[in-house]
Amino acid sequence: MHISELMTQNDLFFSLEFFPPKDRAAWPGFFEQVKKLKILNPLFVSVTYGAGGSTQAYTLEIVSRLKKDYGLEPMAHLTCIGASSGSISSFLDRLHQAGIENVLALRGDPPQGQKEFVPDSTEFRYASDLVQFIRKNYPHFCLGVAGYPEGHSEAASMEEDLGFLKFKLDAGGDFVITQLFFDNNLYFDFVARARKLGIDKPIIPGILPIMNLKVIKRIVSLCGATIPEEYLQSLEDAQKKHGDEGVKSLGIEYAREQVKDLLRRGAPGIHLYTLNKADACLKIVKSLH
Numbered sequence: 378m379h380i381s382e383l384m385t386q387n388d389l390f391f392s393l394e395f396f397p398p399k400d401r402a403a404w405p406g407f408f409e410q411v412k413k414l415k416i417l418n419p420l421f422v423s424v425t426y427g428a429g430g431s432t433q434a435y436t437l438e439i440v441s442r443l444k445k446d447y448g449l450e451p452m453a454h455l456t457c458i459g460a461s462s463g464s465i466s467s468f469l470d471r472l473h474q475a476g477i478e479n480v481l482a483l484r485g486d487p488p489q490g491q492k493e494f495v496p497d498s499t500e501f502r503y504a505s506d507l508v509q510f511i512r513k514n515y516p517h518f519c520l521g522v523a524g525y526p527e528g529h530s531e532a533a534s535m536e537e538d539l540g541f542l543k544f545k546l547d548a549g550g551d552f553v554i555t556q557l558f559f560d561n562n563l564y565f566d567f568v569a570r571a572r573k574l575g576i577d578k579p580i581i582p583g584i585l586p587i588m589n590l591k592v593i594k595r596i597v598s599l600c601g602a603t604i605p606e607e608y609l610q611s612l613e614d615a616q617k618k619h620g621d622e623g624v625k626s627l628g629i630e631y632a633r634e635q636v637k638d639l640l641r642r643g644a645p646g647i648h649l650y651t652l653n654k655a656d657a658c659l660k661i662v663k664s665l666h
């Protein structure tokens with residue numbers, strides 16, 4: 378079913394994001410985590426799309442299995458990296474055959490070791506090119522796009538970035554999922570500015586429970602999100618006093634408060650970046666009931 382339609386039927390939903398484990402030997406463990414999370418009755422589950430090679434095929438295989446074997450509503454991420462109309466069509470055809478109806482259309486990040494994004498073709502330079510292509514050739518898919526409460530790292534300004542967000546939604550995007558953030562005011566300001574520009578589609582906040590200090594530092598350095606100074610300091614203190622477990626319990630507590638506040642202040646639902654780990658997400662969602 379289309380996520381846009383599911384959203385109109387459900388208040389205060391949760392959705393979950395996974396990434397395909399590179400090593401096939403890790404798949405049984407991955408699906409164990411999925412099984413544990415199924416209890417949360419997520420509105421949809423999404424699976425990321427790697428920058429190249431086998432993980433793209435893995436995205437396809439995993440979304441198919443999430444639908445067929447676990448009865449979940451999946452969304453496949455898809456990027457412009459290495460894209461041609463032939464490769465995109467073949468991916469979408471196979472998604473369609475597997476009964477998948479939702480795609481998150483993205484530009485993608487530069488491959489590892491490459492600082493600047495260089496489009497692989499003139500046909501797919503931005504996420505909006507992908508949205509236009511899918512809308513024209515595969516109109517039956519429901520399409521999500523990415524949004525950035527702190528602005529995309531390459532954008533000249535927030536205004537310009539919001540203008541391009543509106544462009545990809547006008548081209549056929551049905552809803553937005555945000556980049557992770559740790560200050561809810563950033564999300565609400567972003568939504569207010571988007572609404573002022575005439576963007577009226579749902580904007581789902583993306584929340585990442587911090588579970589490891591080293592890992593989160595690497596993630597924010599790649600995606601351009603910021604951790605508030607005070608929160609970062611408490612994470613550093615927790616690491617010194619209680620090690621990784623201290624960081625994890627603080628990260629879960631912080632994310633739980635973020636989620637509570639977002640829902641209380643009118644966010645339509647929450648997209649949880651699970652990092653393929655069930656326990657943090659279970660603790661967050663269960664504590665809300």
Ligand SMILES: Cc1cc2nc3c(=O)[nH]c(=O)nc-3n(C[C@H](O)[C@H](O)[C@H](O)COP(=O)(O)OP(=O)(O)OC[C@H]3O[C@@H](n4cnc5c(N)ncnc54)[C@H](O)[C@@H]3O)c2cc1C
Nearest residue numbers: 425426454483484485486503504523529531532538541556
């Ligand atoms: C929820 C979510 C899920 C993600 N999943 C994945 C994943 O599975 N795989 C992956 O590789 N990456 C993923 N990413 C990361 C994403 O690919 C990067 O953030 C990437 O740098 C930008 O992607 P985009 O789709 O927002 O790009 P775009 O919307 O194309 O924007 C990219 C930049 O170009 C600018 N821009 C847009 N349109 C134009 C235009 N017409 N002319 C000039 N400038 C323009 C924008 O302002 C922005 O600075 C995800 C991000 C989010 C938020």
